[in-house]
Amino acid sequence: MTTIEKTTDDVLQLASAHFKVPREQLRADDDFFKTLGINSLQALDLLTRLEQHFHIELPDYELQGVSDFRTLAERIQSRL
Amino acid sequence: MLDLQEYKCLGAALRVALDRWPDEVCLIEADRDREKARFTYRQFRDAALPLARALQDASFPIGTRAAIIMTNQSKWLISAYAIFFCGGVLVPLDYKLTPVEQIQLLVHSKAEFLIVEYHAWKAIAQASNFTTLATRVVIVTEAPASADRAGAKRWEDFRGPGEPCFVTREAKDPACIVYSSGTAGRPKGCVLTHENYLEQCMAVTPIFPFSPGDRYLSIIPTNHAIDFMGGFIMPFTGGGAVVHLRTLRPEFIRDAFTRYKITYMAVVPLILTNLQRGLRERFAALSPMKRRMLNALISINRALTHRGPRLGLSRALLKDVHQTLGGSLRALLVGGAFTEPATITFFHDLGIPIYNGYGCTEACTAITLNDQKPFRPETVGRPVPRMEIRTRDQDAEGVGEVIVRSKTIMSGYLDDPEMTAETIVDGWLLTGDLGRIDATGHLQLFGRKKNMIVTEEGKNIYPEDVESVFEGIAAKEYCAFATNFLWPARTMAGEQLVMVIRPESGQPVGEQTAASLAERNRRLLNYKRVSGYLIWDADFPRTASLKIKRAELADQIRKTVGREAVIPL
Numbered sequence A: 001m002t003t004i005e006k007t008t009d010d011v012l013q014l015a016s017a018h019f020k021v022p023r024e025q026l027r028a029d030d031d032f033f034k035t036l037g038i039n040s041l042q043a044l045d046l047l048t049r050l051e052q053h054f055h056i057e058l059p060d061y062e063l064q065g066v067s068d069f070r071t072l073a074e075r076i077q078s079r080l
Numbered sequence B: 001m002l003d004l005q006e007y008k009c010l011g012a013a014l015r016v017a018l019d020r021w022p023d024e025v026c027l028i029e030a031d032r033d034r035e036k037a038r039f040t041y042r043q044f045r046d047a048a049l050p051l052a053r054a055l056q057d058a059s060f061p062i063g064t065r066a067a068i069i070m071t072n073q074s075k076w077l078i079s080a081y082a083i084f085f086c087g088g089v090l091v092p093l094d095y096k097l098t099p100v101e102q103i104q105l106l107v108h109s110k111a112e113f114l115i116v117e118y119h120a121w122k123a124i125a126q127a128s129n130f131t132t133l134a135t136r137v138v139i140v141t142e143a144p145a146s147a148d149r150a151g152a153k154r155w156e157d158f159r160g161p162g163e164p165c166f167v168t169r170e171a172k173d174p175a176c177i178v179y180s181s182g183t184a185g186r187p188k189g190c191v192l193t194h195e196n197y198l199e200q201c202m203a204v205t206p207i208f209p210f211s212p213g214d215r216y217l218s219i220i221p222t223n224h225a226i227d228f229m230g231g232f233i234m235p236f237t238g239g240g241a242v243v244h245l246r247t248l249r250p251e252f253i254r255d256a257f258t259r260y261k262i263t264y265m266a267v268v269p270l271i272l273t274n275l276q277r278g279l280r281e282r283f284a285a286l287s288p289m290k291r292r293m294l295n296a297l298i299s300i301n302r303a304l305t306h307r308g309p310r311l312g313l314s315r316a317l318l319k320d321v322h323q324t325l326g327g328s329l330r331a332l333l334v335g336g337a338f339t340e341p342a343t344i345t346f347f348h349d350l351g352i353p354i355y356n357g358y359g360c361t362e363a364c365t366a367i368t369l370n371d372q373k374p375f376r377p378e379t380v381g382r383p384v385p386r387m388e389i390r391t392r393d394q395d396a397e398g399v400g401e402v403i404v405r406s407k408t409i410m411s412g413y414l415d416d417p418e419m420t421a422e423t424i425v426d427g428w429l430l431t432g433d434l435g436r437i438d439a440t441g442h443l444q445l446f447g448r449k450k451n452m453i454v455t456e457e458g459k460n461i462y463p464e465d466v467e468s469v470f471e472g473i474a475a476k477e478y479c480a481f482a483t484n485f486l487w488p489a490r491t492m493a494g495e496q497l498v499m500v501i502r503p504e505s506g507q508p509v510g511e512q513t514a515a516s517l518a519e520r521n522r523r524l525l526n527y528k529r530v531s532g533y534l535i536w537d538a539d540f541p542r543t544a545s546l547k548i549k550r551a552e553l554a555d556q557i558r559k560t561v562g563r564e565a566v567i568p569l
Helices: A004-019 A034-037 A039-056 A069-077 B010-020 B039-056 B072-087 B098-110 B118-125 B192-205 B225-236 B250-259 B269-284 B286-303 B311-317 B317-323 B342-351 B418-425 B461-468 B513-520 B549-560
Strands: B025-031 B036-039 B065-069 B089-092 B112-119 B138-141 B174-181 B189-193 B215-218 B241-245 B264-266 B333-336 B352-361 B363-369 B388-392 B399-407 B427-435 B443-448 B477-482 B497-502 B532-535
Touching: A004 A034, A004 A039, A004 A069, A034 B443, A039 A069, A039 B118, A039 B250, A039 B269, A069 B532, B010 B039, B010 B072, B010 B089, B025 B039, B025 B072, B025 B250, B036 B039, B036 B072, B036 B352, B039 B072, B065 B072, B065 B098, B065 B241, B072 B089, B072 B112, B072 B225, B089 B098, B098 B118, B098 B174, B098 B189, B112 B118, B118 B241, B174 B192, B174 B225, B189 B192, B215 B513, B225 B317, B225 B363, B250 B269, B250 B317, B264 B269, B264 B427, B269 B317, B269 B333, B269 B342, B286 B311, B286 B342, B311 B317, B317 B513, B342 B352, B342 B399, B352 B549, B388 B427, B418 B427, B461 B477, B461 B497, B461 B513, B477 B549, B497 B513
Parallel strands: B025 B241, B065 B089, B065 B112, B089 B174, B112 B138, B215 B241, B215 B264, B264 B333, B333 B352, B497 B532
Antiparallel strands: B025 B036, B174 B189, B352 B363, B388 B399, B399 B427, B427 B443, B477 B497
């Protein structure tokens, strides 16, 4: 069973690769809109990338009100 | 197309439409690449009437307010029709608001019924202000079989036996209460009448006519006035169809264009710039030779369409580009917020028929529309039919506040006669936007008179509404402003909010205050956040009842410091 720590780490890795931001600049509690410099549609792009990685489907509404990597990882974890 | 002059209310017009085209498709619901539902007009009626009956069985006197909180999907429109059928007043709420905000608006609107998606209801039931909710009947869609519905009924089972009784309304009766903005501060519930909607529909359909086979891709939330008109009333009263897509992911939007041969789509600037980015990336991946060819074709298209779109010609010249948008698109409408002329130019040069517009919920959506005949991307076009428009208090350059008059103007703000009287004067709606009307009747916008911003997603944000989350920060007092209100700029692009902080006497604003501001800021939805803060070393001017005199404070700030004093958060 994947732990929340591993899921969070994967989310950070994938966000770093997808938006070409060095991994060491990203922390779990960061506001990803700000750290990655993205808008809400680009955040949906990230969601697609995460779905492919975790082999799950996340409806758009799962991202609602979420702006930090940790909470995003928790939403994913609950569907693993 | 129905002759809407014959109808007094939306329910009556929709009822006739459902019988007029029984076998035409009116609604398709897709999720990603899967089609989830498809309704003909007859099937739509057959789905809505048992719901209407059940509403009436649950006691639904004429004028009952019923709210909907749903993403764009078939049950949204079916429920809305059932509410109109019963003579109810629809309160469409933004599913993107926080549950606390949704409850605040439900309470403000005095909605007795709530129809809501299960995931949203779950969040509402856990909100801190849940106990303030006074809705009498809650109906949830798509609740899992074992779910705790917190007293709500299941939409799928909420069906009454027998025929419901159609309840007609008068033209001046309220049809919807639409919140243009405001939650915690002073909610602006625009009361829009049946006449408002029917008039707006009659004004706009000659420009965007619907008939069977025409399809509108609905991605702007349906609670938004643009989508309610373009993605419900207009297609349904013309025999057209609405395609709901339950995701905003660009790859599925592109796919839907082709799959469903979309003829119309309305977008907010954020989606338009995203589409632009996608097309640019495609162009950048072309070989140098193909790129040169494309550029040459774009130049030819630009030269041949300057006086107005020539869709057939553009589709032939730039076939591949048009195919990515399905090849059937007749109009791409952009509204809800200011669109950069460069973005409009990008699509126009490709021969994609783009229409930018200007409007507001208070005017039941569109005030002006720009058909690019001739190409004037720096303007928002000319008034829609039967819309009177003027500017008042003009400056030396002819820029003044835009005021409008038409049968589409709301009857007022719900339970707020004072704000209504300030906004509608002698029948004219004062928009608070600054513009200039040129000799050809085109309106160009130059900023706002009012202290608010509109985001690229078409969300109106009033500074007062974000202030409550900052309660308790280490400051003597604080106040949020739109930066362009503090320092007027002749633009409506890139608008931001700024927090003005008056520190406690003798206490410097250090890293701790900044960190606490940043932490509070993150509690807001991302599009509502303040972009920076400004230190102000004097007490705020206040009224006798201790309210901040915002205009006076803004004046003092403007005279003392400039934008460079704002510290980014």
